[in-house]
Amino acid sequence: MVKQISLSHTTAFTCELFVDGxxxxxxxxxxxxxxxxxxxxxxxxIKIWPWKIRPHVRIDGHLVNYGLAGIKPWxxxxxxxxxxxxxxxxxxxxxxxxxxxxxRTGQNIPDNMxxxxxxxxxxxxxxxxxxxxxx
Numbered sequence: 001m002v003k004q005i006s007l008s009h010t011t012a013f014t015c016e017l018f019v020d021g022x023x024x025x026x027x028x029x030x031x032x033x034x035x036x037x038x039x040x041x042x043x044x045x046i047k048i049w050p051w052k053i054r055p056h057v058r059i060d061g062h063l064v065n066y067g068l069a070g071i072k073p074w075x076x077x078x079x080x081x082x083x084x085x086x087x088x089x090x091x092x093x094x095x096x097x098x099x100x101x102x103x104r105t106g107q108n109i110p111d112n113m114x115x116x117x118x119x120x121x122x123x124x125x126x127x128x129x130x131x132x133x134x135x
Contacts, residue, residue, distance in 0.1 A: 004037075004058075005017070005044070005046075005058070005059055006033065007034075007046065007057055008033075008055055009054075011050075012030055012031050013033075013053045014028045015055075017035045017045075017046055018044070020043050037082060040083060044078075044081070045078070046077065047077045048077065051075045054066075059086060060087075064090065067097075070093075
């Protein structure tokens with residue numbers, strides 16, 4: 001399974017990809033960079049010049065949140081792990097973060113939160129009306 005990692009920023013930058021500590025590729029002086037990952041799981045480091053650039057990161061075309069994707073940003077490098085089940089891990093982190101946020105706000109957290117798009121939107125009366133119409 002090949003993973004695609006893309007980085008973009010409004011400022012041109014140079015970056016070098018390291019997979020499991022080995023330099024694999026370098027891309028120079030562009031606003032968008034793209035790398036293919038040939039084996040999973042692996043440890044990724046992307047060194048960036050100039051320092052303090054925080055590029056947007058896409059994994060297989062999906063823009064990811066640094067925290068939810070487990071990306072550790074330093075002044076000069078991004079570090080993270082890629083696994084074969086990256087998409088499921090990312091989704092699980094979204095649910096975990098949403099639960100933590102809701103527990104802090106005192107809102108009700110549904111047990112089967114994964115089946116909702118959003119929170120507190122089960123609308124059981126509308127579902128019953130739809131079922132009656134379908135019958």
